[in-house]
């Protein structure tokens with residue numbers, strides 16, 4: 001089978017032919033029809049952490065057809081269409097046993113630690129990482145495995161906070177932020193304020209359900225804070241921060257009302273100084289969120305199957321070595337209006 005691997009840091013993806021793996025035990029071989037492209041892969045390609053061992057077959061938003069199964073596999077048959085939960089752990093520790101592979105200390109994610117979606121097929125270590133996506137566009141389904149799951153795990157953390165009505169603020173409306181707004185709308189939340197520096201993206205946020213739009217570009221922070229407090233009628237019950245710079249973290253914290261919760265998701269990075277007295281006196285919570293569990297992915301897929309989740313914009317490109325390289329170049333340049341999905 002063909003794989004489209006990065007052979008050295010910063011290089012283009014190169015096509016090579018490898019022996020097609022034969023699944024054993026609980027392993028499942030999935031022929032990829034759709035492979036989403038995540039910004040994480042831009043960092044993998046350039047080895048931003050300096051800790052990677054090349055070659056790497058990246059790509060972790062994978063959907064396709066089961067073409068072979070190991071002798072211990074149950075519930076999945078050749079010919080089935082499946083979405084892959086790529087966040088696989090060791091399979092034996094307490095986290096993995098509890099269905100929290102993404103919290104495993106010995107993570108072995110597909111598309112990072114194991115070969116992933118930039119290939120003709122992927123070897124999935126266990127059938128418990130596969131989900132039925134009958135009835136959903138498989139291109140959209142692929143994006144649920146990382147973008148959808150990350151956004152869902154974050155937004156569900158701010159729901160049900162004390163405060164009626166719930167006033168939710170979403171900071172940053174790139175791919176993840178738009179998905180967060182689509183999910184909040186699907187979950188019946190309509191008091192959503194989108195904060196973003198780009199007017200075009202703010203308009204996309206509106207079409208997906210954001211009631212209030214705040215452009216934070218030309219401002220040191222004070223006017224943005226005032227605009228959010230105005231839009232939310234005095235403060236947010238929940239803030240999901242998809243940027244998570246020092247500046248946006250402070251902004252998110254400052255617009256919380258009593259019992260409010262800030263959920264940092266973005267990996268922009270930075271430092272923040274907080275007025276510590278506000279944390280006890282306003283009973284505030286700060287809870288980070290990073291990807292999500294298999295159970296949460298199943299809930300996102302069910303939401304998509306219900307028809308309530310509006311598909312976010314998808315840009316299709318070919319699943320080839322050039323397709324991988326072009327997609328990552330475009331993502332790095334920030335010129336993509338939506339999620340790129342490579343299609344076989």
Ligand SMILES: [Zn+2]
Nearest residue numbers: 038040146147
């Ligand atoms: Zn991702």
Ligand SMILES: [Zn+2]
Nearest residue numbers: 089090093104
């Ligand atoms: Zn584990």
